[in-house]
Amino acid sequence: MVDGRAQPRPNRLLLIGMMGSGKTTVGRLAAERLGWPHLDSDAEVEAATGKTVPEIFAVLGEPAFRAAETTALVRALDTEPVVVSVAGGAVLDTGNRRLIREGGTVVWLRAEVDTLTDRIGDGAGRPLLDGDTERALAELDAVRRLLYTQLADAVVDVDDMTPEQVARAAVLALDRAEA
Ligand code: S3P
Numbered sequence: 257m258v259d260g261r262a263q264p265r266p267n268r269l270l271l272i273g274m275m276g277s278g279k280t281t282v283g284r285l286a287a288e289r290l291g292w293p294h295l296d297s298d299a300e301v302e303a304a305t306g307k308t309v310p311e312i313f314a315v316l317g318e319p320a321f322r323a324a325e326t327t328a329l330v331r332a333l334d335t336e337p338v339v340v341s342v343a344g345g346a347v348l349d350t351g352n353r354r355l356i357r358e359g360g361t362v363v364w365l366r367a368e369v370d371t372l373t374d375r376i377g378d379g380a381g382r383p384l385l386d387g388d389t390e391r392a393l394a395e396l397d398a399v400r401r402l403l404y405t406q407l408a409d410a411v412v413d414v415d416d417m418t419p420e421q422v423a424r425a426a427v428l429a430l431d432r433a434e435a
Pocket of ligand 1: 273274275276279280298309342343344345346382383384
């Protein structure tokens with residue numbers, strides 16, 4: 257705080273939410289609208305390690321993936337302005353939550369588990385969804401919902417919206433937060 261007023265927010269839009277909520281697509285569209293670069297934490301992890309996310313989980317294990325995820329987040333938040341699509345599980349880590357909270361305007365793309373299940377299908381290529389996709393998503397959602405709630409400056413209910421509509425709503429939320 258300076259003179260009793262909050263510091264200006266960094267020029268960053270951070271999209272959080274469950275896998276299947278549309279963070280990557282919406283992030284790209286929002287970045288186009290803003291004329292800002294777009295970074296996706298999973299893509300950054302893949303670029304840094306030379307491995308796909310499923311390969312990292314299979315070969316190195318989830319803790320190694322989470323460590324690479326934190327590194328990717330730190331790097332992404334070194335850029336400004338930027339739109340960052342933050343992978344669904346990054347919020348599990350306390351340090352990541354602080355980075356996200358302080359990193360810019362945080363918009364939660366909130367979706368019902370039914371919506372996520374419809375979009376994700378059999379969960380192929382998603383390491384945490386082996387087996388019963390709907391049940392796994394419901395369990396992950398139950399743990400994470402409160403964390404997303406605590407972090408979000410704004411929430412967009414994406415279930416009945418197109419990616420373009422969600423991107424427009426996210427950019428509006430950013431404009432309002434910066435006003
Ligand atoms: C994960 C979400 C995925 C990916 C990995 C783990 C999670 O990213 O990082 O499969 O724990 O929710 P998206 O949220 O971009 O799908």
